[in-house]
Amino acid sequence: MSAPxxxxxxxxxxxxxxxxxxxxxxxxxxxxxxxxxxxxxxGKSTTIRLLLGLARATAxxxxxxxxxxxxxxxxxxxxxxxxxxVALWPQLTGAEILHLQARTGPGTDLxxxxxxxxxxxxxxxxxxxxxxxxxxxxxxxxxxxxxxxPLLVLDEPTSGLDPLMERExxxxxxxxxxxxxxxxxxxxxxxxxxxxxxxxxxxxxxRLVEVATIGRLRGLHxxxxxxxxxxxxxxxxxxxxxxxxxxxxxxxxxFTVTGPPAPxxxxxxxxxxxALSVRExxxxxxxxxYYGTQAGR
Amino acid sequence: MSTGILPSPVTAGLTLPxxxxxxxxxxxxxxxxxxxxxxxxxxxxxTALVTATYAQxxxxxxxxxxxxxxAGNPAIRTLFGSPIGLDTAGGFTVWRVGTFTAVLxxxxxxxxxxxxxxxxxxxxxxxxxxxxxxxxxxxxxxHVTAVMIVPVGTGCLLAGVLIAAGTPASGAVVHGAGTGxxxxxxxxxxxxxxxxxxxxxxxTGTAVAVLGVTLLLRMIGDGVPALGWxxxxxxxxxxxxxxxxxxxxxxxxxxxxxxxxxxxxxxxxAAGRREIRGGLVAxxxxxxxxxxxxxxxxxxxxxxxxxxxxGWAIGIGAYYLLIGLTAVSVxxxxxxxxxxxxxxxxxxxxxxxxxxxxxxxxxxxxxxPVGGFTAVRMGAFVAAETDRRLTLLTAQPISRARxxxxxxxxxxxxxxxxxxxxxxxxxxxxTTVGGDLGLVAALSGVWNTxxxxxxxxxxxxxxxxxxxxxxxxxxxxxxxxxxxxLVVAESVAAPDGIRELSPFAHLAAVxxxxxxxxxxxxxxxxxxxxxxxxxAGYRRRDLRS
Numbered sequence: 029m030s031a032p033x034x035x036x037x038x039x040x041x042x043x044x045x046x047x048x049x050x051x052x053x054x055x056x057x058x059x060x061x062x063x064x065x066x067x068x069x070x071g072k073s074t075t076i077r078l079l080l081g082l083a084r085a086t087a088x089x090x091x092x093x094x095x096x097x098x099x100x101x102x103x104x105x106x107x108x109x110x111x112x113x114v115a116l117w118p119q120l121t122g123a124e125i126l127h128l129q130a131r132t133g134p135g136t137d138l139x140x141x142x143x144x145x146x147x148x149x150x151x152x153x154x155x156x157x158x159x160x161x162x163x164x165x166x167x168x169x170x171x172x173x174x175x176x177x178p179l180l181v182l183d184e185p186t187s188g189l190d191p192l193m194e195r196e197x198x199x200x201x202x203x204x205x206x207x208x209x210x211x212x213x214x215x216x217x218x219x220x221x222x223x224x225x226x227x228x229x230x231x232x233x234x235r236l237v238e239v240a241t242i243g244r245l246r247g248l249h250x251x252x253x254x255x256x257x258x259x260x261x262x263x264x265x266x267x268x269x270x271x272x273x274x275x276x277x278x279x280x281x282x283f284t285v286t287g288p289p290a291p292x293x294x295x296x297x298x299x300x301x302x303a304l305s306v307r308e309x310x311x312x313x314x315x316x317x318y319y320g321t322q323a324g325r
Numbered sequence: 326m327s328t329g330i331l332p333s334p335v336t337a338g339l340t341l342p343x344x345x346x347x348x349x350x351x352x353x354x355x356x357x358x359x360x361x362x363x364x365x366x367x368x369x370x371x372t373a374l375v376t377a378t379y380a381q382x383x384x385x386x387x388x389x390x391x392x393x394x395x396a397g398n399p400a401i402r403t404l405f406g407s408p409i410g411l412d413t414a415g416g417f418t419v420w421r422v423g424t425f426t427a428v429l430x431x432x433x434x435x436x437x438x439x440x441x442x443x444x445x446x447x448x449x450x451x452x453x454x455x456x457x458x459x460x461x462x463x464x465x466x467x468h469v470t471a472v473m474i475v476p477v478g479t480g481c482l483l484a485g486v487l488i489a490a491g492t493p494a495s496g497a498v499v500h501g502a503g504t505g506x507x508x509x510x511x512x513x514x515x516x517x518x519x520x521x522x523x524x525x526x527x528x529t530g531t532a533v534a535v536l537g538v539t540l541l542l543r544m545i546g547d548g549v550p551a552l553g554w555x556x557x558x559x560x561x562x563x564x565x566x567x568x569x570x571x572x573x574x575x576x577x578x579x580x581x582x583x584x585x586x587x588x589x590x591x592x593x594x595a596a597g598r599r600e601i602r603g604g605l606v607a608x609x610x611x612x613x614x615x616x617x618x619x620x621x622x623x624x625x626x627x628x629x630x631x632x633x634x635x636g637w638a639i640g641i642g643a644y645y646l647l648i649g650l651t652a653v654s655v656x657x658x659x660x661x662x663x664x665x666x667x668x669x670x671x672x673x674x675x676x677x678x679x680x681x682x683x684x685x686x687x688x689x690x691x692x693x694p695v696g697g698f699t700a701v702r703m704g705a706f707v708a709a710e711t712d713r714r715l716t717l718l719t720a721q722p723i724s725r726a727r728x729x730x731x732x733x734x735x736x737x738x739x740x741x742x743x744x745x746x747x748x749x750x751x752x753x754x755x756t757t758v759g760g761d762l763g764l765v766a767a768l769s770g771v772w773n774t775x776x777x778x779x780x781x782x783x784x785x786x787x788x789x790x791x792x793x794x795x796x797x798x799x800x801x802x803x804x805x806x807x808x809x810x811l812v813v814a815e816s817v818a819a820p821d822g823i824r825e826l827s828p829f830a831h832l833a834a835v836x837x838x839x840x841x842x843x844x845x846x847x848x849x850x851x852x853x854x855x856x857x858x859x860x861a862g863y864r865r866r867d868l869r870s
Contacts, residue, residue, distance in 0.1 A: 080720055083867035101724040109720035115713035117629075118524070123614035125717075131620045132721045153611040157524070168717065181720075 031094030033058045033179045033210035034079055038088035041074050048074040050234040051088065056212055058093075058178065061205055063221035063242075064214040066231035067319050072214045073112060075231070076183050079212075080109060092179065105134045108172035112183040112214075114164040118157035122150060122167050129171040141174035147196050161188035173200045179210045186217055198224055218311040228311075230318060237318065242311065249314050250284040252307045253292070257281070259300030267295045345458040346467060352454070353471035356441045361475035364433045368426040368504070369482045371813055375422055376490040378817035379414035388818040395815070396420075400686035403648065403655060406547050406565050415492035415570035419500050421816050423569075425809070426483075427504055427561055428540065430476055431511040435532040438472050438515035444525040446602055448712070455601055465596040469516045469589065473509050480505020496570030499578065503564035506581040510560045511536060513588035520595035523604030530636050537640045541647055548655045560584065622718065622728055626735040630702065634739045637698050638746050641691070645747040648687050649754020652680045652762070680760045684751055685834035688770035692832070693804045695743045695774065696781030700800025702736045703785035707793045713870040725864045733786055733856060740778045744771040766836035773835040776848035777804060777828050783855030790862025793869060803828055 034056040041049040049071040056062045066072045077083040079090050081100040090097035093106045116125055126145075130136040145152060148166045156164065165188045172180055186197050194217075201211055201224045215221050221228060222242060230238040238245065250271070255262075257279055264270045264283055268291050273283040279302075285292050289306075296304075309317070382388045395401050396408040405424050410416015442465060445451050455461055484501025488494050515532040522528040539559035546556035547565065556562025563577040599605055618628035656679035706729075709715045718728065748764075748771035755762040785800030792799065807827040814824035824830050831844035 077867075082716075082719055082870070084865060099724075100719070101722050101727070104720060104722035107720075109717075111713065111716050111720075113713065115716065117709075117714050121612060121614055124616060124619060127614065127616050128619040128625060129717060129721070132622060132625075132718065132723060134722055151611070153613065155609065155612070157608065158610060171717070 030058060031091070032056055033060075033093060034062075034212060035091040035094075036075070036079065036088065037090075039075070039078055039085055039090050040087040041071075041078055041083065042086045047234050049078065052231075052236050053088075054229060054236060054239065056210060058210050059205070059208050060226045061201060061211040061213065061224050063225035063228035064212060064231065065216075065218070065221065065228055065315060070231040071234040072231055073183060074234075076109075076181060076212075076214060080104075080107075080181065106177055107179040107181055108134065108175040108177040110165070110168045110172045110180075110182045110185045112187070114161075114168045116156035116159065116164055116167060119155060121155050122152035122159070122163075125156060125167055126152065126171055126174075130174070133171070134175055134177045136171075136174050137176055138174070141170060144170045144173055144200065147200075148193060162190065162193065165189060166193065169197065169200070173204060176207075177209070179212065180204060181212045183214045184216060185213070186215070186220060194220065218315055222311040230315075232318065245311070245314055246308045248287075249309045249317060250286045251289070251309060252282065252284055253289075254280070254282045254303075254305045254307075255296060255299075255301055256303040257296075257299040257301050259298065262296050262299040264292065264295055267291045270295075341458075346463055349454065349459050349464055350467045350471055353441055353468040354474070356445075357437045357472055357475065360433065360437060361472075361478075364430060365475060365479040365482060368430060368479055369486050371422050371426060371809070372418055372483055373486040373490060374813060375816045376414050376418045376487060376492060379417055382816070382818045385818060392816075398686065400683045403544055403548050403651070403683075403687065404690065406543070409568065410571040413492070413496075413570050414490065415487060415496045415500070418487070418492075419496075419569045422812065423500065423504070423564070424561070425812065427507050427564060428536070430479060430504060430508040431536050431560075432533070434472060434476060434508045434511040435515040435529060435536060437475070438469065438512050439519050439525050439529045439532065441472070442468050442516060443519035443522070443528045447525050449602075451601060461599075461601055462593055462596045465516065465520070466593055469512055469592065472512045476505045476508020476512065478505075479508065493570060495573050499567050499573045499575075500569035502578050503567045503569065503581070506578060506585060507560050507564050509585045510581055510588065513585050513592060517588055517592040517595060520592050520599060521605045523602070523606060523608050526633075530633075534636070534640060537644070541644060545647065545651070548651045621731075622723055623731040623735065625718075626731045629705075630735055630739045633698075633702070633705075634742065637694070637743055641694055641743055642746045642750045644750075645687075645691075646750040646754045648684070649751040649756075649760075649762075650758055652683050652751075652755050653758045653760040656680055656683050680755060680762055681766065682834065682837045684755070684762055684767065685770055685837040688747070688751075688767075688774060689829060689832045689834065690808075691744060691747050691771055692774040692777040692781070692829070693808055695740050695747075695778045696804030697801060698743060699736050699740050699778060699782035700785045700797050700804075702739070703732070703782070703789055703800055704797035706732050707789055707796050707869075710793070711869045715868075716870050719868060726860055729786070729789065729860055729863050733782065733860075737779065737782055740782065741772075741775060744774060744778065747771050762836075769840070770836045773833065773840055773845070776845050776852065777807075777832060779852035780804075780828060780848050780855070783852035783859070786859035787855040787862070788859070790859035790864075790866065793866075 032055040034054070036052045036054045039049060039052040040047070052075060064072055064075070074083070078085050079092070079097055081097045081103060084098065092103040095103040097103050120128070126141065130138065130141070148170055150163065150166050150170060156167070159167070165185060169185055172182070186194050189197060198220065201213070204211055213221065213225060225242065227239065227241050228245065229236055240248065254276070261281070264273050264281070269285050269287045270292050271284050271286070273281065276282045382392070396411055402408065405420055408420045411420065451464070455464060480501040483504055484497045487497035487500060511532065514535050515528070518528040518531040519525075522531065539561050542555045542559035543562040543565055546553050546559070546562050556566055557580075560581060563581050566577040567574050595605055618624045745768065748767040752762055752764045752767040780803040781800055784803050785796050788796040788799035807829050811824060811827040811829045813819070814827065828848060831841060831848070833839065833841035833844070
């Protein structure tokens with residue numbers, strides 16, 4: 029089997045006493061779109077800086093397609109990067125920056141680049157000092173998506189984009205996936221992650237707390253079930269995984285289920301169920317469940 | 326629609342904290358206090374040291390004799406001004422360190438002013454500041470006032486230490502006031518430039534150019550008696566005209582004070598007429614792409630250096646052209662003056678050797694601006710890393726060693742270009758006025774400083790790898806620090822061991838004498854070691870972004 033697009037093994041970064049990243053072990057498979065979630069200060073950007081060799085790990089190792097992340101001249105031949113806060117050379121125009129990136133980068137599809145410039149509505153004749161946050165981000169996005177690098181590392185790439193551009197961004201991620209490119213996407217836009225990612229990793233206080241497909245994440249979390257029944261009220265309070273049972277009307281119940289729903293379904297079997305609806309949690313609800321009640325640590 | 330019944334704004338129940346302007350002043354002071362303290366201590370410390378040791382030095386006939394010879398050296402006269410009061414401790418001190426401290430204070434004033442005004446505005450931090458209750462003009466005024474505290478304080482301290490050292494109070498006050506006012510004038514000049522230009526680097530460049538031109542005017546006025554009046558046009562000339570301890574004139578100081586006030590008012594008027602993040606000069610909003618020199622890191626490093634190199638080349642070229650043009654008259658004037666000719670001969674400048682010797686001394690000084698240039702360029706490289714402009718390049722398949730190596734090679738190349746321009750400018754100046762200095766001799770003289778320039782660059786590269794916050798300071802240590810050490814050591818007759826710590830003590834006076842090859846090899850070797858160590862540090866450290 030080929031090497032993972034990204035691999036972190038016990039990756040640790042300490043700044044003095046502060047442990048910004050604690051023994052992160054993670055594989056990102058070639059061809060997948062991987063979402064990387066976590067609240068501010070969880071260590072997402074630190075992880076990306078280590079994966080890109082911009083910072084040196086205190087312990088552990090990071091690899092890009094089997095190449096040590098510290099060997100940037102080789103490792104960066106297979107990746108393109110969009111930083112969280114894009115800063116450009118103020119005196120260069122957008123066109124000049126794209127040219128510089130193409131000439132120093134891992135290989136660029138110039139025709140596709142022109143198409144992306146068109147789609148993102150970017151005016152390339154302006155010097156970068158006149159660009160807004162969103163426009164600076166677009167320059168970096170166009171430069172990255174136009175490469176044929178097998179891995180795209182995107183750190184909060186849409187924080188400055190309007191909804192129209194956000195749509196273009198999702199389309200560009202989709203096209204990258206079709207070409208077989210791997211995408212590592214760090215983001216706070218949970219709807220966006222939900223829409224484009226195959227798997228997500230959740231980071232909290234420097235530690236990876238979960239890596240799963242979004243479907244599986246949902247399974248791990250509370251689904252909200254609403255039932256209407258004609259028989260006797262089902263006894264749910266003792267059923268494993270069921271919580272917050274409440275009567276919402278005459279012959280109507282609402283409760284949450286965590287984990288396999290089979291025991292709850294068995295308990296409902298004799299109640300003469302006339303209607304049943306299950307609402308899976310959104311990624312936002314899952315995210316808030318991870319952090320909302322455990323702010324800090 | 327009636328708004329009369331709307332409740333008053335939400336601030337109604339709040340009390341606004343008083344004195345938002347004071348908070349802005351506090352912010353400005355915080356940004357300059359460390360550098361300001363260093364400059365004030367350096368200037369007063371040097372002055373105090375030279376004054377305090379004057380009697381001791383003059384008591385030693387050998388030391389006194391060599392200082393007399395130095396005073397007779399035309400090149401030294403061009404650099405330090407006319408030696409008019411060498412027989413008093415105060416007059417000697419003003420002559421020996423006055424120009425250096427004035428230029429140091431002026432340069433610091435410019436850099437600090439544009440950094441905390443236009444520089445902060447460039448980064449966008451003033452957007453937040455000015456969204457508060459303080460308008461742009463007030464913010465500019467408060468920042469400018471904060472910087473002005475430093476030259477004013479330095480001037481007071483300077484007068485204080487001179488009086489404490491026992492020099493006449495009148496001269497001490499004139500020197501302190503002159504130096505302080507000079508600093509204030511350059512704060513005002515930099516503040517005006519920061520309002521006119523919409524970015525920090527052209528503002529700094531323009532103000533530094535004004536400093537350079539005024540220094541040149543003073544040198545012309547000192548060196549060419551017929552043009553003595555041009556000193557009235559230059560702040561540095563005015564401080565020289567005030568003649569501390571000798572003439573103690575007040576009028577030049579009044580002119581300086583008026584100039585400072587007028588320029589400050591002009592800066593405030595300009596601040597009132599522009600937009601935030603804009604200048605009086607509007608930047609271009611769009612242009613055709615210029616794709617030259619964007620093909621790789623080395624080419625891009627060349628592209629980035631071209632504009633600053635042009636500015637420095639004009640400044641250094643003009644300075645050395647002037648030196649060439651005046652070399653014959655300055656050395657001739659001294660040769661015609663029997664009293665001074667004796668001193669000049671003692672210093673090794675006689676007959677035909679005069680122009681060559683004059684040039685040789687001034688070529689050695691070239692290491693200071695060119696070494697400073699390399700330190701500033703490495704400082705700009707680290708600044709690009711810190712404010713994340715470099716991030717997109719560091720994510721490309723380019724090793725750190727190659728990224729930094731390209732910058733080092735291009736910077737050293739640019740330094741070589743600068744020295745070459747200085748050599749050609751001096752040669753053309755001397756040749757124009759019929760003096761005797763060959764092109765080869767001139768070039769060998771300027772190129773002789775390259776190992777010292779390399780040492781400065783090596784120190785800056787070392788700092789890039791191991792102490793990136795201190796690049797510009799550490800990079801300036803071999804040249805500016807070395808020159809300072811030499812001047813102080815010679816003025817206070819310090820032991821040879823201390824004097825020889827300065828690289829300038831090992832720089833042969835080429836083309837008057839031959840190249841000191843062992844010293845050249847030692848400096849080059851040290852430069853290489855520092856560079857290699859710096860690259861090693863840069864490869865393993867975290868990038869600052």
